[in-house]
Amino acid sequence: MRGLPRRIVAQFAVDRRVLALAFARMADGIGNSFLIIVIPLYVASGIVRGATFGLEEAMVIGIILSLFGFLNSSFQPLTGRLSDRFGKRKPFILIGLGGLAATNLAYVVAESYLSLIVIRGLQGVSVAFIIPASIALVNELATTEDRGGNMGVYNTFRLIGFGAGPVAAGAVVNLGPYTLPSDVAIVGIPADVSISGFDAAFYVAAVAAMIGYALVTVLITDPDATKANAGADLSIPIRDRSGKHLLDPIFTLGVASLFMAAAIALFATIQPQVNARLEQGSTWFGLQFAAFILAQVLLQTPIGRACDYYGRRPFIVGGMALLVPTTLVQGFIFGSEVMFLARLGQGIAGAMVFAPSLALAGDLAGEGESGSKLSVLTMAFGFGIAIGPLSSGALVGYGFYAPFVFGAALAALGTVLVYTQVEETLETTRSIPGRSDE
Structure with a gap:
């Protein structure tokens, strides 16, 4: 690379924290997009019971899915402003990923339409903590000469996760139920217990969010300038x-x-x-x-x-x-x-x-x-x-x-x-x- 201009070399350099954040978003993107396929199947399976508030089942499914996007978008300006006010990005991302992991697990015990609506709504709010803080962090880790490339890398991995999730979700559901061998132990699941395809999908989504949480915890730090300029x-x-x-x-x-x-x-x-x-x-x-x-x-x-x-x-x-x-x-x-x-x-x-x-x-x-x-x-x-x-x-x-x-x-x-x-x-x-x- 000796003969290349410094600016061109800089274009292909991506901050390791941006890569870590991109991989974290890819992981939680896989888990979150799982639910786009799984939730309608879960509702249609007959497992979910309770009042539909006078609405057709298809309408309830639409409300469950759209509530996520509505709350997610509505809360983003608030969480983005708060992350600016406190001069911190990492804690907001971790709050969102933690909330996403917890709500993914909550689906395992959700058996009513109301519980699904509440859980999906909480997921929308959780992701609203992740997106503005993540984009802001990528922006602050970049410079004018490489900002576009860093944004591109971040969005590419996020989209890979979002695109891969629905493809894998159908297979996970259809291949169930799963029986854990006696020498395998998962928190909250006794050995030799059969896990339905739906529960397996919810566990996969939760694990994906936990992987993202671990990556952010270990590899991400807030730039000093972010805290120094809080409250602008x-x-x-x-x-x-x-x-x-x-x-x-x-x-x-x-x-x-x-x-x-x-x-x-x-x-x-x-x-x-x-x-x-x-x-x-x-x-x-x-x-x-x-x-x-x-x-x-x-x-x-x-x-x-x-x-x-x-x-x-x-x-x-x-x-x-x-x-x-x-x-x-x-x-x-x-x-x-x-x-x-x-x-x-x-x-x-x-x-x-x-x-x-x-x-x-x-x-x-x-x-x-x-x-x-x-x-x-x-x-x-x-x-x-x-x-x-x-x-x-x-x-x-x-x-x-x-x-x-x-x-x-x-x-x-x-x-x-x-x-x-x-x-x-x-x-x-x-x-x-x-x-x-x-």
Whole structure:
């Protein structure tokens, strides 16, 4: 590497604490995404009893799953602000992971709809402690020259965990029950006792959260600057205080993240309509759904590193612009293969927006403000993921194309907002790779 510019070498260096945090989020992501598959199966199995409050079982399942996202997103600004106020990230991450492990275990004894709702709600609050503090810690461990790459690495591992969980969850449930041999002892489980596939899945989710807890405990430390700058100005303005633009750039990025997430999530809840239109089975739908995550996993890190080199804004604007046609075309497609490519294109667009947006917001966040500022983006993304499925369910009755026209319009508006309200944060674009670093 002697002949490479120092800046290029720095791009490929990732702080070991960022890697540790990325692995911890991958572990808890596996456990948490397990439940997306397991909870509906658990409810449908007949094990869960009790009052449904006059609602259909399918509606109760929807409430259980959506409550997590709603509480998670709602509490993120509060926990992000508190982590800034106290100048600590690690304790907040540990509180969240500990809560996640405990609530995963609680499912083993949950046998009523009300208990499932309470547990899932507590999980949403627990994860709200993890996300803002984690993103803020990655931001503070990075520098302007490697912030995008670090954000990309962090998000890549998180997405790997989130994508692997549902795949493994079905197998764990279907292969049960499991009988422990007499020479194996697990806390709370006597030897030679049969464990159902559902309980095994809950134990796996809890162990995954505990692994994340152990990694953070041993390998993560708060930067000195975080505590030194605790209690900085934590307000989140809507108007641009500099007077250059109408809207604050971080607020604008939050709005764009909400629009992006909503456009991406339109696909999730209209599986019957998609399969009927394309005359395909659930396997093709699964592949199309996974195409977005695949693109994210493959591209988050290289795009993050590239935005450290060429600037944040070109990738964000380009990604939002690419989101318009890749969303719109899905409403007019009649082939499974073309739908897969469109979803892959959406994934590329998302990868171009997400890590560079976090990096740009991190550049703008002052010392001790990362938790508050970056939680705007993570909260907005969470609400977008919730709004997208609701929108598609409401609009698909007007025609198959309607949800996707709506999503493309949101993406177009987001493109205009970013283009007009957000400026580049890197002082200069980097030199072309291979040139000497003067």
